[in-house]
Amino acid sequence: MRKQDFSPTLLDFGPVQFYIARHFGFCYGVENAIEISYKALEENAGKNVYLLSQMIHNQEVNADLQGRGIKFIMDTDGTQFIPWEKIGKDDIVIIPAFGTTLEIENLLLDKGVEVQRYNTTCPFVEKVWKRAEKLGQETYTIIIHGKPKHEETRATFSHSKASGHSVVVRDMDDAQRLANYLTGNKTKAEFYEEFRGNYSAGFDPEKHLQRVGVVNQTTMLATETQSIADFFRQAMITKYGESSLKDHFADTRDTLCYATNDNQDATYELLKLDADFAVVVGGYNSSNTSHIVDLCEQNFKTFFINSDAEIKSSDEIHHFDYHRKELRTTYAFLPEKKSIKIILTSGASCPDTLVDRVMQKFLNFFPHAKKIEEVLKDF
Numbered sequence: 001m002r003k004q005d006f007s008p009t010l011l012d013f014g015p016v017q018f019y020i021a022r023h024f025g026f027c028y029g030v031e032n033a034i035e036i037s038y039k040a041l042e043e044n045a046g047k048n049v050y051l052l053s054q055m056i057h058n059q060e061v062n063a064d065l066q067g068r069g070i071k072f073i074m075d076t077d078g079t080q081f082i083p084w085e086k087i088g089k090d091d092i093v094i095i096p097a098f099g100t101t102l103e104i105e106n107l108l109l110d111k112g113v114e115v116q117r118y119n120t121t122c123p124f125v126e127k128v129w130k131r132a133e134k135l136g137q138e139t140y141t142i143i144i145h146g147k148p149k150h151e152e153t154r155a156t157f158s159h160s161k162a163s164g165h166s167v168v169v170r171d172m173d174d175a176q177r178l179a180n181y182l183t184g185n186k187t188k189a190e191f192y193e194e195f196r197g198n199y200s201a202g203f204d205p206e207k208h209l210q211r212v213g214v215v216n217q218t219t220m221l222a223t224e225t226q227s228i229a230d231f232f233r234q235a236m237i238t239k240y241g242e243s244s245l246k247d248h249f250a251d252t253r254d255t256l257c258y259a260t261n262d263n264q265d266a267t268y269e270l271l272k273l274d275a276d277f278a279v280v281v282g283g284y285n286s287s288n289t290s291h292i293v294d295l296c297e298q299n300f301k302t303f304f305i306n307s308d309a310e311i312k313s314s315d316e317i318h319h320f321d322y323h324r325k326e327l328r329t330t331y332a333f334l335p336e337k338k339s340i341k342i343i344l345t346s347g348a349s350c351p352d353t354l355v356d357r358v359m360q361k362f363l364n365f366f367p368h369a370k371k372i373e374e375v376l377k378d379f
């Protein structure tokens with residue numbers, strides 16, 4: 001029942017009202033990964049404990065883990081901080097929730113590192129790998145809708161290309177560019193240039209785009225993945241005719257995880273409201289959070305912040321412009337009204353306490369607001 005109800009919760013403090021998304025914040029995969037990381041620290045005092053990359057896209061959690069002695073081997077984009085030569089068989093290496101590539105896993109296994117001991121790869125990411133494997137076994141080429149540099153998409157691409165030819169598309173523009181090779185509008189040489197780094201070895205666009213299936217990074221925008229799948233489906237109908245569609249297109253559902261789906265569905269409900277602005281809390285490199293921001297921006301002025309510290313005063317807020325990838329400052333962001341309506345939600349890698357702190361920070365600006373206990377007594 002709970003899952004079917006995506007209506008927001010209204011917390012009415014009088015001069016300020018918060019509409020809280022029905023689903024937001026930590027997902028199963030992130031909670032599990034954090035728990036295992038702390039366990040790894042506890043069980044291995046005195047040893048080097050490494051994380052392949054950021055545990056999750058949340059700076060506070062990552063900073064806390066680093067403060068307790070965990071070291072990151074590389075950053076989100078794969079830039080190496082600690083050379084592989086420094087890592088030996090007695091070291092502990094934690095695989096983050098995004099999973100890792102087969103190449104890195106094999107490299108660590110060759111060194112004798114017990115990679116499965118603290119492997120926190122989320123089961124919903126593994127489900128995508130299985131779907132890709134099945135498509136590969138059925139000789140479909142796997143089109144991965146994901147952010148090419150994101151850890152999860154790099155891991156999925158690595159697993160996928162072990163089963164079948166694979167290519168990554170970032171968005172619908174990329175999908176349309178790829179379709180030029182399906183229709184023969186562009187040459188092979190142009191493909192290798194345009195999709196450099198994002199196709200499997202031996203990929204021949206003249207041969208390997210005749211039969212395709214789509215999977216996606218678990219945190220993409222559901223509607224965009226659906227549009228991309230529909231686009232390739234239609235391209236195959238146009239080229240080969242409806243009657244032979246099954247030979248050219250695998251009609252599968254998206255591979256988003258439950259948390260992404262629930263958080264996005266809950267955000268669609270928020271869009272039906274009338275509010276003064278929206279606040280989305282989460283890491284600035286978090287994929288699922290960025291899509292919640294995208295949705296909120298359709299209807300509201302939206303502030304994407306990574307913590308309550310970004311709310312500098314009742315007159316100044318620092319927030320991230322996801323499209324331009326830059327921090328911005330907005331002054332006089334609280335409208336002068338008798339009662340202000342604020343939409344509040346967060347991404348899957350944001351601890352709930354952060355959302356709580358953001359709400360508390362706003363409440364400080366309204367001295368006549370009702371007490372929290374009074375507002376919460378009916379819940």
Ligand code: SF4
Pocket residue numbers: 027028029030097098122123124125218219257258259260288348
């Ligand atoms: S966002 Fe989804 S896939 Fe990623 S860790 Fe959370 S539950 Fe797993």
